Every structure is written in C-alpha cells, then in structure tokens.
Amino acid sequence: MSLIDTKTKIIEKFPHIFEGDANKVEQAEKIMEALRQLIALCGDDPNRDGLLETPQRVLKAFLEYTEGYQEDPKEHLKKVFDVKHRELVLVKDIEFYSICEHHFAPFFGVAHVGYIPNEKITGLSKIARMVDGYAKRFQVQENLTNQIADAVEEILEPQGTMVVVEAKHMCMCGRGIKKTDAKTTTTAVRGVFADRSDSRMEFLTLLNR
C-alpha cells in the first residue's frame, strides 16, 4: 500500500481529527516514520511484508485507545430521569480497557460504580459510557477511579458516590517486574460513603454477592 493510500485510510477513519487540519496529517506522517525507525531500532526490517502496514495500524490503534479525548464523558450523565429512588444504585462489572500513561501498555478490568441519589437518576448505560470516556485516554488507575467518582458527584449531586476499579496492568506482565497474576484494586468514596462505614459496607456486601 502506498503512503498516500495509508494517509487516506487514516483520514477517512478519523475525520473528526484530521479533516481540514493539514498540521495533524503532517504529524501522523512523522509518527508513522518514527514507528518505522522504532521497528528498525528493535532489530527488524520495516520494509518486510508483515511490518509494512504496521506503523499505520499502530497509529490507528492508538487513536482508538484514546478516543475518550474527543468527548467530555460527564455529558453522558446529563440524561437524567424523574424517578423517585433514594437508595443505593450499583452498576457492577463495567468492563473497560485503558492505556497506562507510563508505558503505553494496556491495563483493563472492571469498574463498579454506586451512588445514592438525591433527586437525579441517570440511565444505567450512561454510567458505562462515562467510564469508557475516561478509560479511553492515557491513564493511571487512581486518576481513572477518581474521575469517575467526581463526574457522578458533579452531575448527579447524589448523597454519595463510591467507585471500585479492579485491573490488570500489562506493564507488570511481559516486562519489568513480570508478575502476571497481580491485580490492583482502587477505590474512591464521596459524600455519605466517605462519612458512614455502614454505607460502604452495603456497597461492598452487594458487590461481593
């Protein structure tokens, strides 16, 4: 595939990033050239068949991993319903896939998001969409966890919010310390969950059922 075809394919797949922005197209070309050099530095031939389209694939993959930058994830939560419910709402096992900002290696797992509403209830899928919006960025797990909790707090103004994120980090598997079974759990508590241990217990009991 020629360089022009490659460029056209990327622009077509991500028009919101590239259309009408010659600077970004130029950046994309430089990145693909740098990736060719990376392949050579690692000891392989960027011109061999299997690797020829790899710089383009890598660039496309990164634009997909980080598509959360194209939105404000909090916006999803603004679809609120007039439902009278003032007890815990817990959405468990929201899968996510993110990229560690230190190594650009994936980390992935599940987020559990609970809140005790005041007046505002949002659509359940909107909570999962919001999680995706923050996950699809360069992240550390602690920031991801806090950003999710802060978004629920800001938009739904609930009595409290609690978030638990469990993830496996690829940067700890095939490289570095090489602990393939290690998993990390992070929590964020706000409002009534910060103040009251019985609220945290209710969340954890439901989570572990």
Ligand SMILES: Nc1nc2c(ncn2[C@@H]2O[C@H](COP(=O)(O)OP(=O)(O)OP(=O)(O)O)[C@@H](O)[C@H]2O)c(=O)[nH]1
């Ligand atoms: N707290 C936190 N640390 C993370 C996360 N993702 C990766 N890390 C850690 O970031 C740290 C970066 O450490 P550095 O010493 O700067 O980099 P490094 O030499 O590649 O470190 P090693 O992974 O120990 O080989 C490592 O300890 C990673 O395990 C995360 O989401 N949260």
Ligand SMILES: [Zn+2]
């Ligand atoms: Zn990492």
